Amino acid sequence: xxxxxxxxxxxxxxxxxxxxxxxxxxxxxxxxxxxxxxxxxxxxxxxxxxxxxxxxxxxxxxxxxxxxxxxxxxxxxxxxxxxxxxxxxxxxxxxxxxxxxxxxxxxxxxxxxxxxxxxxxxxxxxxxxxxxxxxxxxxxxxxxxxxxxxxxxxxxxxxxxxxxxxxxxxxxxxxxxxxxxxxxxxxxxxxxxxxxxxxxxxxxxxxxxxxxxxxxxxxxxxxxxxxxxxxxxxxxxxxxxxxxxxxxxxxxxxxxxxxxxxxxxxxxxxxxxxxxxxxxxxxxxxxxxxxxxxxxxxxxxxxxxxxxxxxxxxxxxxxxxxxxxxxxxxxxxxxxxxxxxxxxxxxxxxxxxxxxxxxxxxxxxxxxxxxxxxxxxxxxxxxxxxxxxxxxxxxxxxxxxxxxxxxxxxxxxxxxxxxxxxxxxxxxxxxxxxxxxxxxxxxxxxxxxxxxxxxx
Amino acid sequence: xxxxxxxxxxxxxxxxxxxxxxxxxxxxxxxxxxxxxxxxxxxxxxxxxxxxxxxxxxxxxxxxxxxxxxxxxxxxxxxxxxxxxxxxxxxxxxxxxxxxxxxxxxxxxxxxxxxxxxxxxxxxxxxxxxxxxxxxxxxxxxxxxxxxxxxxxxxxxxxxxxxxxxxxxxxxxxxxxxxxxxxxxxxxxxxxxxxxxxxxxxxxxxxxxxxxxxxxxxxxxxxxxxxxxxxxxxxxxxxxxxxxxxxxxxxxxxxxxxxxxxxxxxxxxxxxxxxxxxxxxxxxxxxxxxxxxxxxxxxxxxxxxxxxxxxxxxxxxxxxxxxxxxxxxxxxxxxxxxxxxxxxxxxxxxxxxxxxxxxxxxxxxxxxxxxxxxxxxxxxxxxxxxxxxxxxxxxxxxxxxxxxxxxxxxxxxxxxxxxxxxxxxxxxxxxxxxxxxxxxxxxxxxxxxxxxxxxx
Numbered sequence: 001x002x003x004x005x006x007x008x009x010x011x012x013x014x015x016x017x018x019x020x021x022x023x024x025x026x027x028x029x030x031x032x033x034x035x036x037x038x039x040x041x042x043x044x045x046x047x048x049x050x051x052x053x054x055x056x057x058x059x060x061x062x063x064x065x066x067x068x069x070x071x072x073x074x075x076x077x078x079x080x081x082x083x084x085x086x087x088x089x090x091x092x093x094x095x096x097x098x099x100x101x102x103x104x105x106x107x108x109x110x111x112x113x114x115x116x117x118x119x120x121x122x123x124x125x126x127x128x129x130x131x132x133x134x135x136x137x138x139x140x141x142x143x144x145x146x147x148x149x150x151x152x153x154x155x156x157x158x159x160x161x162x163x164x165x166x167x168x169x170x171x172x173x174x175x176x177x178x179x180x181x182x183x184x185x186x187x188x189x190x191x192x193x194x195x196x197x198x199x200x201x202x203x204x205x206x207x208x209x210x211x212x213x214x215x216x217x218x219x220x221x222x223x224x225x226x227x228x229x230x231x232x233x234x235x236x237x238x239x240x241x242x243x244x245x246x247x248x249x250x251x252x253x254x255x256x257x258x259x260x261x262x263x264x265x266x267x268x269x270x271x272x273x274x275x276x277x278x279x280x281x282x283x284x285x286x287x288x289x290x291x292x293x294x295x296x297x298x299x300x301x302x303x304x305x306x307x308x309x310x311x312x313x314x315x316x317x318x319x320x321x322x323x324x325x326x327x328x329x330x331x332x333x334x335x336x337x338x339x340x341x342x343x344x345x346x347x348x349x350x351x352x353x354x355x356x357x358x359x360x361x362x363x364x365x366x367x368x369x370x371x372x373x374x375x376x377x378x379x380x381x382x383x384x385x386x387x388x389x390x391x392x393x394x395x396x397x398x399x400x401x402x403x404x405x406x407x408x409x410x411x412x413x414x415x416x417x418x419x420x421x422x423x424x425x426x427x428x429x430x431x432x433x434x435x436x437x438x439x440x441x442x443x444x445x446x447x448x449x450x451x452x453x454x455x456x
Numbered sequence: 457x458x459x460x461x462x463x464x465x466x467x468x469x470x471x472x473x474x475x476x477x478x479x480x481x482x483x484x485x486x487x488x489x490x491x492x493x494x495x496x497x498x499x500x501x502x503x504x505x506x507x508x509x510x511x512x513x514x515x516x517x518x519x520x521x522x523x524x525x526x527x528x529x530x531x532x533x534x535x536x537x538x539x540x541x542x543x544x545x546x547x548x549x550x551x552x553x554x555x556x557x558x559x560x561x562x563x564x565x566x567x568x569x570x571x572x573x574x575x576x577x578x579x580x581x582x583x584x585x586x587x588x589x590x591x592x593x594x595x596x597x598x599x600x601x602x603x604x605x606x607x608x609x610x611x612x613x614x615x616x617x618x619x620x621x622x623x624x625x626x627x628x629x630x631x632x633x634x635x636x637x638x639x640x641x642x643x644x645x646x647x648x649x650x651x652x653x654x655x656x657x658x659x660x661x662x663x664x665x666x667x668x669x670x671x672x673x674x675x676x677x678x679x680x681x682x683x684x685x686x687x688x689x690x691x692x693x694x695x696x697x698x699x700x701x702x703x704x705x706x707x708x709x710x711x712x713x714x715x716x717x718x719x720x721x722x723x724x725x726x727x728x729x730x731x732x733x734x735x736x737x738x739x740x741x742x743x744x745x746x747x748x749x750x751x752x753x754x755x756x757x758x759x760x761x762x763x764x765x766x767x768x769x770x771x772x773x774x775x776x777x778x779x780x781x782x783x784x785x786x787x788x789x790x791x792x793x794x795x796x797x798x799x800x801x802x803x804x805x806x807x808x809x810x811x812x813x814x815x816x817x818x819x820x821x822x823x824x825x826x827x828x829x830x831x832x833x834x835x836x837x838x839x840x841x842x843x844x845x846x847x848x849x850x851x852x853x854x855x856x857x858x859x860x861x862x863x864x865x866x867x868x869x870x871x872x873x874x875x876x877x878x879x880x881x882x883x884x885x886x887x888x889x890x891x892x893x894x895x896x897x898x899x900x901x902x903x904x905x906x907x908x909x910x911x912x
Contacts, residue, residue, distance in 0.1 A: 030666045032685050159650070166651045173629055173646070190629070190646060194615070195622045210486045227713065229488050230706040232688075249705050250686040256709070257683065260716035261799055267723055268795035268883060269788065276800040277810065281817055285824045288792050292825055292857075295788050296832050299781035303840075306777050317770050320779075321762050324891045325755035327780060332725065332751050332884040336744050339724035343717055344732040354733065361737055368741045369748055376752050384759075401748075427724060427883040428788040435780045 006037040011046050023058060026067070035070030042075060043278065049082040057087060062167075065094045072275075077106040085111075089118040096170050098143040098251070101130035129244075138222045139215040141255060142236045142245035147175035151185055151203030155196045162190065171248055174233045177206050182242040184209055184235055212237050215244055219255045224348070226252040263346065266423035267339060269295070295428050301436035302327070309443035312450070318385040319446055322377070322393045327438035329373055330400035331431035333366060334408030338425045341412045345422045355413045359406065366405035370398040392449050396442045403441065404434040462493040467502050479514060482523070491526030498531060499734060505538040513543060518623075521550045528731070533562040541567075545574040552626050554599040554707070557586035585700075594678045595671040597711060598692045598701035603631035607641055607659030611652045618646065627704055630689045633662050638698040640665055640691055668693050671700055675711045680804070682708040719802065722879040723795060725751070751884050757892035758783070765899035768906070774841040775902055778833070778849045783894035785829055786856035787887035789822060790864030794881045797868045801878045811869045815862065822861035826854040848905050852898045859897065860890040 006029060013022045026034050041047040056064045056079075068076065068091055080088055080103060092100045092115055104112050104127060116124050126144050133139025147169055149158050162172045175193075177185040186206035196205050212235045213222045226234050226249055234252070236245040261273045269291035272279070306313070313319060341358070344350035350358065374394040381390030408430050412422035462485060469478045482490050497503040512520045512535075524532065524547055536544055536559060548556045548571055560568050560583060572580050582600050589595025603625055605614050618628045631649075633641040642662030652661050668691040669678045682690050682705055690708070692701040717729045725747035728735070762769070769775060797814070800806035806814065830850040837846030864886050868878035 028664075028666070030685055163651050166647055172650070190650070191622055194628070194646070194650075195619050208484075210484070227706075227709045229486055249709070250683075253683045253705070253709060253712070256712065257716075260713075260720070264716070264720055264723065264799060265795055267720065268791045270792040270795065272796065275805055276796055277806055277814075281820050281824070284817075284821045288789070288821070289825055289828055292785065292788055292792075292829060293832055296781060296785060296829055299784055300836070302780040303777045303836075306779070307840075310773050310776075313776055314770070314773050317766050320766075320769055320776060321759040323762070323776075323779065324758035324783060324895065325752060328755055328884075328887060328891060329748065329752060331887070332748055333744070335724045335884060336726040336748075339721055340726065340728065340732055343720055349731060350733055358733075361740075364737050365740045365744070368737070369745055372745055373748060373752055376749055380756070380759075384763075428784075428791060431784060431787070431887065435784060439780065 003033050003036045003040065006033060007040045010037055011041060014041075014047065014051070019055075019058065022055065026055075026059070026063075031063070031067045032070045035067055039071060039075050042078075049078050053079055053082045053087070061090065061094065065091055069095060069099055073102060073106060076103050080107060081111065085114045085118065089115050093119065093123070094168065096143050097126060097130060097145045098141060101127050105131050133215065136219055137215065138213050138217045138219055138236055138247060139245070141219050141222070141251050142215070142247045143170050143251075144245045145169050146233070146235075146243075146246040147172050148243070149175045149177050149188060149202050151177050151179075151201065151206065153202045154198065155193055155200050155202065155205065156198040158188065158193055158202050159198075162193070171233055171246075174231075174246070176209075176235055176243055176246070177202055178243050181240075184212060184237055184241060184243045187235070189232075209235060213247070214239070220259050222247045223252040223255040223259065227256065259346075263342065263423045266421065267342070267426050269426040269428045291426075291428065295432050298429075298432040299435065302432075302439045305436060305439035305443065309439075309447065312443050312447050316385075316389075316446065316450060318389060319392075319443070321384055322381070322389075322396075323439075323442065325377065325380075326393065326396050326400055326442050327435045328431075329377075329397060330404030330434035330438045331427075332404075333369060333401045334404035334430040334434050335427040337362060337366075337405045337408035338412055338427070338430050341409045342422050342425060345412055345416055352413060352417060355410065358409060362405055362409045363402060366402040367398075369405070370401035373401055374398045388450060392442075392446045395449070396438075396445045399441050399445070400434065400438045403437055404430070407433055407437070459489055459492045459496065462489055463496045466493055467497060470497075470503065470507070475511075475514065478511065482515070482519075487519070487523045488526045491523055495527060495531050498534075505534050509535055509538045509543070517546065517550065521547055525551060525555055529558060529562060532559050536563060537567065541570045541574065545571050549575065549579070550624065552599050553582060553586060553601045554597060557583050561587050589671065592675055593671065594669050594673045594675055594692055594703060595701070597675050597678070597707050598671070598703045599626050599707075600701045601625050602689070602691075602699075602702040603628050604699070605631045605633050605644060605658050607633050607635075607657065607662065609658045610654065611649055611656050611658065611661065612654040614644065614649055614658050615654075618649070627689055627702075630687075630702070632665075632691055632699055632702070633658055634699050637696075638700075640668060640693055640697060640699045643691070645688075665691060669703070670695070675703075676715050678703045679708040679711040679715065683712065715802075719798065719879045722877065723798070723882050725882040725884045747882075747884065751888050754885075754888040755891065758888075758895045761892060761895035761899065765895075765903065768899050768903050772841075772845075772902065772906060774845060775848075775899070777840055778837070778845075778852075779895070779898065781833065781836075782849065782852050782856055782898050783891045784887075785833075785853060786860030786890035786894045787883075788860075789825060789857045790860035790886040790890050791883040793818060793822075793861045793864030794868055794883070794886050797865045798878050798881060801868055801872055808869060808873060811866065814865060818861055818865045819858060822858045823854075825861070826857035829857055830854045844906060848898075848902045851905070852894075852901045855897050855901070856890065856894045859893055860886070863889055863893070 038052055130144060147162055147165060166172050173190045175188050179185055187209050188202055188206045192205055211225055211229050213225060215236050215238050222234055233246040233248045235243055236247060238244050258273055265272055270288050272287040374397040377397050378390045378394035381393040411425040415424055416422045494508055586600060603618055603621060622628050629646045631644050635641055643665050644658055644662045648661055667681055667685050669681060671692050671694050678690055689702040689704045691699055692703060694700050714729055721728055726744050728743040830853040833853045834846045834850035837849040867881040871880055872878045
């Protein structure tokens with residue numbers, strides 16, 4: 001059932017005050033969809049936050065936590081502000097540790113303090129530890145509730161332990177074996193435990209952990225590792241190799257999705273990853289205006305080039321006919337190269353020192369593309385302006401496609417070398433650079449071939 | 457350890473013929489990295505396919521299968537061609553059902569037949585079923601080895617069953633309950649089984665399956681569902697609601713990654729998702745040339761516009777100064793809008809009927825952006841050409857930004873309505889359209905304000 005139909009049904013049940021039917025409805029639909037429908041109804045002010053909070057209290061606690069977890073952080077915050085301290089504390093006690101830390105940092109200091117005060121000191125310090133990690137770090141996305149075993153447990157004891165913590169632990173499918181210093185020794189999957197002799201020790205059946213990540217690394221490193229090594233969860237260690245958390249595959253999927261969006265949007269010079277439908281006009285204006293204005297000033301270089309060659313243009317106005325075509329072609333070829341390279345750098349398929357190797361190949365590819373496009377455009381040149389113009393546009397096309405491609409493939413390398421995000425080598429930026437270079441190449445070639453005295 | 461260091465170490469061990477050390481090395485490194493290092497060595501012709509095949513035979517069969525699975529399909533195919541039929545059959549018998557079907561379709565018909573002949577008829581028909589699904593469908597990415605239970609099993613019997621199939625089943629963490637017609641009844645997680653009373657029946661503890669997917673749906677639907685609902689695996693049913701397979705989270709991650717790459721590359725008008733470093737010059741030429749040449753012809757419209765206004769240009773050469781700037785700005789604003797919209801449509805955040813609603817907002821945002829950019833550019837206009845030129849470029853800027861944005865946001869809707877991929881609304885395409893429209897707007901405004909007689 002589509003969420004928009006669910007929204008209508010929920011609204012109808014709400015208007016008729018049929019609470020029992022509403023609970024049945026929630027029972028029969030995926031919680032993620034229910035949360036989406038409620039968010040929709042909240043946005044349209046058909047439901048108030050109090051309505052949703054009250055409905056939550058009617059659900060079994062476990063389901064309440066799960067449903068609440070599917071709301072966006074913004075809605076979680078607004079809902080939390082309408083709950084009494086007891087409901088909120090109950091909820092946060094059972095929420096995944098990473099999600100509740102995210103939520104608490106969003107709350108008013110007063111409310112935050114109320115919730116923290118009601119927690120026992122261990123939970124409190126856990127939250128304080130989690131919120132201290134920088135935003136893009138592994139620490140900010142990991143969870144601190146994971147299953148820990150000792151190497152001298154028997155398989156039977158291990159199963160017993162996992163059974164007892166199953167309800168409040170995010171995953172029991174992967175358990176971690178640590179020594180008395182909390183240092184990571186190995187890992188055991190529930191699958192391994194289930195198929196092993198109950199009397200064996202965990203130390204005997206565990207596998208060495210070959211893949212882990214430091215808590216201060218970038219989240220994308222964790223997400224990429226989980227995807228590459230097909231992991232359910234990735235252990236996270238601190239500087240002393242002590243196990244401090246795990247990143248689960250579902251969090252890794254969210255990180256990867258956000259990263260892909262960010263890349264995509266950077267490639268169009270707009271840095272926005274929220275919900276497009278909910279974003280205000282003012283927000284979208286702010287997200288877009290910076291790059292657009294900056295690129296206007298970048299285009300001054302093209303203008304300056306044109307100004308420099310005004311006499312040539314005056315004498316051969318037909319040259320203007322080919323101007324958009326030639327400068328666009330350089331930009332298009334450059335955008336292709338930049339996009340391919342940004343992605344190859346992001347996946348680690350290509351690294352910094354490969355630049356020289358890639359350059360030679362890029363020149364060959366661009367050379368071939370340039371020949372093809374020069375042939376296409378020279379026919380237009382013949383038709384529009386005669387053989388001399390045809391020669392000018394063909395030579396220019398060949399050069400701008402090579403230059404554009406080389407700039408496009410190199411810029412991501414340069415940015416990454418300078419510790420900027422390679423994805424900032426966006427199509428509009430490449431276009432602007434290719435335009436300026438293209439104008440100068442075009443009119444220089446024209447001036448030479450059409451036998452003008454050099455302009456000043 | 458980085459893969460390039462691993463490559464060097466493996467090469468050193470290979471040259472010194474130290475097979476025992478090589479096996480130890482494989483034992484101590486993640487198999488995904490080993491496969492990457494071997495692929496590198498194969499590409500550089502430091503290892504032959506026979507070397508790798510021979511090494512594989514020295515590994516325990518389970519490890520052999522896992523390592524082989526981390527090679528790309530291209531390398532799997534080349535390696536398979538060097539194996540004797542017995543080694544290949546052993547391997548394929550234990551491979552995940554989806555991966556072995558992919559591999560077999562790549563093999564020479566003769567070799568393919570040899571392998572199929574050695575399999576028992578059930579396995580053979582499983583493969584034949586899997587390879588019959590269209591390339592982008594759920595069927596082509598699902599696996600057919602999943603854990604099935606009956607509702608009248610006790611928890612204890614269910615555990616027994618899962619234990620017995622654990623080795624050859626891709627995941628036992630999620631088991632599916634079907635009736636005697638293979639119709640999906642419910643699902644039980646291993647976690648549920650582990651924490652439940654052994655004497656309860658599966659029917660008692662199973663949960664209703666609310667989320668499943670049809671085998672002929674697009675793979676992206678499955679990947680999105682797994683991410684949205686945080687699933688480990690998604691059940692796949694045929695037209696009669698019979699369970700025919702599952703899609704696991706790791707396959708969903710691969711699908712999502714490929715889709716993100718595809719989007720990213722479409723946005724730059726280049727359709728390539730392979731390994732950039734391994735791709736040949738010829739392949740890259742073919743992947744890039746089509747769009748580039750097509751866009752050259754698209755640019756003819758800009759040229760035609762310019763030709764139409766040649767007299768205006770001749771009289772006011774200063775106008776050419778602002779040409780790249782104005783047409784680029786329309787294209788840049790349009791690329792931003794298109795990128796935001798393509799992503800919103802892909803995630804389902806925005807649907808077809810939202811177009812009208814989004815249009816009004818887009819005009820407001822673009823109006824504000826246009827004003828800002830018009831102010832910036834009019835100052836340049838004053839400086840370069842006086843108040844009349846300033847007025848022309850300011851008005852043109854305002855119009856092209858609005859037109860560019862509206863085209864950029866609408867094109868993905870139009871493409872999706874026409875059943876094309878909205879992601880084809882690439883930056884270069886938008887740029888080309890915005891250029892042509894921009895040229896006409898610019899010189900029309902100029903002709904009006906600078907008080908020319910209309911040209912023919």
